[in-house]
Amino acid sequence: MGKEKKYTPAEKIKYFPRRGTTRREFILTMTTAGTAFALAPKIGYAARQRGIPVFENVKLHLNINGAARNISIDPRVTLLDLLRENFSMHGTKKGCDHGQCGACTVLVNDRRVNACLILAATCENAEVTSIEGLAQGDKLHPMQEAFIKHDAFQCGYCTPGQICSAVGLVKEGHAKTDADIQELMSGNICRCGAYRNILAAVKEVQQNA
Amino acid sequence: MQPFSFSRVHNNREAINAITKENDAKFIGGGTNLVDLIKLGIENPKHIIDINALSLKQIENLPNGGVRIGALVRNSDLAYDETIRQRYPVLSQALLSGASPQLRNMATVGGNLLQRTRCPYFYDAVFPCNKRQPGSGCSAINGYNRSNAILGTSDHCIATHPSDMCVALTALDAIIHVQGVNGERAINITDFHLLPGQTPHIENILEKGDLITAVELPAMPFAQRSFYLKIRDRSSYEFALSSVAVALDVNGGTIGQARIALGGVGTKPWRNKEAEQALTGAAANRATYLSAADIAVKNARGYKYNNFKIELAKRTLVRALETTGGM
Ligand SMILES: Cc1cc2nc3c(=O)[nH]c(=O)nc-3n(C[C@H](O)[C@H](O)[C@H](O)COP(=O)(O)OP(=O)(O)OC[C@H]3O[C@@H](n4cnc5c(N)ncnc54)[C@H](O)[C@@H]3O)c2cc1C
Numbered sequence A: 001m002g003k004e005k006k007y008t009p010a011e012k013i014k015y016f017p018r019r020g021t022t023r024r025e026f027i028l029t030m031t032t033a034g035t036a037f038a039l040a041p042k043i044g045y046a047a048r049q050r051g052i053p054v055f056e057n058v059k060l061h062l063n064i065n066g067a068a069r070n071i072s073i074d075p076r077v078t079l080l081d082l083l084r085e086n087f088s089m090h091g092t093k094k095g096c097d098h099g100q101c102g103a104c105t106v107l108v109n110d111r112r113v114n115a116c117l118i119l120a121a122t123c124e125n126a127e128v129t130s131i132e133g134l135a136q137g138d139k140l141h142p143m144q145e146a147f148i149k150h151d152a153f154q155c156g157y158c159t160p161g162q163i164c165s166a167v168g169l170v171k172e173g174h175a176k177t178d179a180d181i182q183e184l185m186s187g188n189i190c191r192c193g194a195y196r197n198i199l200a201a202v203k204e205v206q207q208n209a
Numbered sequence B: 001m002q003p004f005s006f007s008r009v010h011n012n013r014e015a016i017n018a019i020t021k022e023n024d025a026k027f028i029g030g031g032t033n034l035v036d037l038i039k040l041g042i043e044n045p046k047h048i049i050d051i052n053a054l055s056l057k058q059i060e061n062l063p064n065g066g067v068r069i070g071a072l073v074r075n076s077d078l079a080y081d082e083t084i085r086q087r088y089p090v091l092s093q094a095l096l097s098g099a100s101p102q103l104r105n106m107a108t109v110g111g112n113l114l115q116r117t118r119c120p121y122f123y124d125a126v127f128p129c130n131k132r133q134p135g136s137g138c139s140a141i142n143g144y145n146r147s148n149a150i151l152g153t154s155d156h157c158i159a160t161h162p163s164d165m166c167v168a169l170t171a172l173d174a175i176i177h178v179q180g181v182n183g184e185r186a187i188n189i190t191d192f193h194l195l196p197g198q199t200p201h202i203e204n205i206l207e208k209g210d211l212i213t214a215v216e217l218p219a220m221p222f223a224q225r226s227f228y229l230k231i232r233d234r235s236s237y238e239f240a241l242s243s244v245a246v247a248l249d250v251n252g253g254t255i256g257q258a259r260i261a262l263g264g265v266g267t268k269p270w271r272n273k274e275a276e277q278a279l280t281g282a283a284a285n286r287a288t289y290l291s292a293a294d295i296a297v298k299n300a301r302g303y304k305y306n307n308f309k310i311e312l313a314k315r316t317l318v319r320a321l322e323t324t325g326g327m
């Protein structure tokens, strides 16, 4: 999995909060980051004594782009933030963060979904495929090839979501006409308006499928 | 997001025990409504119970000719189910008109039944809203209420029920199966959601500990001839301004039975039995449809920016009836 990254104490708190004391609770209670680690267990104890609920991390086992991952996370972490923040996979984009744009589309167990509205903790044993997982080594996925060939993007921000969504659409197999493809790609907004070329790319892959 | 704790449950009993034990606990299905509202601070559960491992994912044909749909069946799986497409097309069409393919892949039947309003003031914590904060007032009544309801409103709330699926279920006379602390019960969908009255924050008749387990569609052979029409500001990925679910039994130009439900205009999915009666036994033609439409909106009340919905609801109904029953 590449080189081990060294984390500063502040990053450790951010990415690997300890059981029994969440980052938020810690931040609420403490003002100086440096003393966090020494005091963390005591804070959990103090909070329990004062009747403040202590929110525990959740253990999560899942497979992301072919690699098994085990992690302990704050239950509030969305699948989108898990990919981007915990695993530094920045291909999946955050647009609206509320299910309204499709930029965060990934495949979970082969179905396209909006990663921004999924609590990662609900993905126990799931297989997640993001844009980083579509290519086989240096060989791009046919949908990636088609997007390039048909110039199906301008700024590219919506593109990872468009491509994952299009891969899901082809797998689902419900689109018969251009109008069907447009309707079934309507969960992905493109601010640059590359829709015609996106349609051409999806159509080509679908015909070859 | 406010902090919350999280647990996974593996059978109905465990789910009910878990939600009864905790204060401010919520089940999570697809999370497409709940996570959105938690991010905005509109829902603040202290504990979340993941019910996705429960065995509530089947669509079964019942011996009485009906169909039983598990509460965790995803909206897309239900919409594309062959039985549903053939015998209850209105339900398939309603589901496919809602949200986006990604959201439908996530959203569950149980969660869809309980999705909360899209009233813009409910979503914006800066404004008073009786539904979000009981007693604070309603910003929509004298505000920009273009998307709000014209049927079933009260002086305390005029928010529409946003679900498309529920409109079809209402026309189909669906039964909601619930399991709770005191066992199981079956609730007709028309009794499931509540009018806002003086307590708009209480939206349905569920009690603490209740788990929705299934939705049952009664046998309704004439529902093979059913249709969902949705009118909105853009042609996809948008909530209804007005929608209609109809099922018609037409024989030799005469209407036998009729089922009508309106969406996008009511504070709950809106069934109007009087309008159904006006259709029953009448000739299947435009004059009949127009008089049924007049009856359907007889008690409607507009609120400045949504006055147009009264005429829109009528036209939506007439067009849906023409499409289903012929002219
Ligand atoms: C951008 C966007 C556009 C949308 N457009 C439309 C649209 O056009 N038409 C439409 O109809 N809908 C639309 N929706 C709403 C969508 O249909 C709902 O969010 C979805 O159906 C909710 O299902 P869920 O499983 O994700 O619910 P969740 O978010 O998981 O849960 C919703 C509520 O139900 C409760 N719950 C869930 N399952 C059960 C159960 N079995 N028993 C008891 N309680 C339960 C939860 O505790 C929660 O309170 C849209 C949503 C978004 C984000």
Ligand code: SF4
Binding pocket: B117, B119, B120, B121, B122, B128, B129, B130, B131, B132, B137, B138, B139, B140, B141, B148, B156, B157, B158, B159, B200
């Ligand atoms: S209509 Fe209902 S939801 Fe909207 S502001 Fe008024 S009370 Fe709140």
Ligand code: FES
Binding pocket: A093, A094, A095, A096, A097, A098, A099, A100, A101, A102, A103, A104, A105, A114, A115, A116, A117
């Ligand atoms: S970021 Fe998820 S839909 Fe916009």
Ligand code: FES
Binding pocket: A152, A153, A154, A155, A156, A157, A158, A159, A189, A190, A191, A192, A193, A194
């Ligand atoms: S390419 Fe820019 S948003 Fe789609």
